[in-house]
Amino acid sequence: MSINLSSTTRKNLITTGITFALSLLSCSANAEQAITINDVYVRAMPPTAQNTAGYMQIHNHSKQPVSLIKAESPLAKNVELHLSKMDEGVMKMIQQKVIMIPAEGSTHLKPGGLHIMFLGLKKPSNEGSKTTLKLTFSNGDQLTVDAPIMKTPNPRGDMKHVQN
Numbered sequence: 698m699s700i701n702l703s704s705t706t707r708k709n710l711i712t713t714g715i716t717f718a719l720s721l722l723s724c725s726a727n728a729e730q731a732i733t734i735n736d737v738y739v740r741a742m743p744p745t746a747q748n749t750a751g752y753m754q755i756h757n758h759s760k761q762p763v764s765l766i767k768a769e770s771p772l773a774k775n776v777e778l779h780l781s782k783m784d785e786g787v788m789k790m791i792q793q794k795v796i797m798i799p800a801e802g803s804t805h806l807k808p809g810g811l812h813i814m815f816l817g818l819k820k821p822s823n824e825g826s827k828t829t830l831k832l833t834f835s836n837g838d839q840l841t842v843d844a845p846i847m848k849t850p851n852p853r854g855d856m857k858h859v860q861n
């Protein structure tokens with residue numbers, strides 16, 4: 698039995714092959730790094746402030762839930778994982794052992810919710826400066842990100858999240 702392919706069919710087959718190869722490439726890139734970080738920033742505070750907080754979107758591209766287990770930064774003596782919560786009209790911060798990112802999902806660290814807490818600032822958190830933040834995850838991923846220090850994030854960035 699012989700198969701006779703028209704030239705159009707051949708072209709389609711080649712295009713399909715290329716698309717397939719490209720999708721394999723992007724999959725392997727994700728497999729190397731299950732976790733990606735977006736929109737990271739640290740809140741700028743007056744020079745007398747002892748503490749500040751950092752926010753970001755954490756994406757988990759893997760098929761298993763992954764937890765953020767540790768955060769480190771040269772900005773502060775202690776870096777903790779926190780959750781802000783209203784309790785009888787008072788905003789309280791509760792230290793978290795881990796911050797979970799669902800499988801193929803994301804977790805948004807934002808004001809009034811989950812955040813990275815910087816306790817005992819070693820240097821002023823001036824608007825316009827930046828710091829680094831090293832994040833360790835339960836799957837072994839370790840990411841060091843540059844975090845800009847600013848009073849408020851780009852409002853367009855927030856709009857984007859609403860649309861998601």
Ligand SMILES: [Cu+2]
Pocket residue numbers: 750779780790812813814
């Ligand atoms: Cu806090």
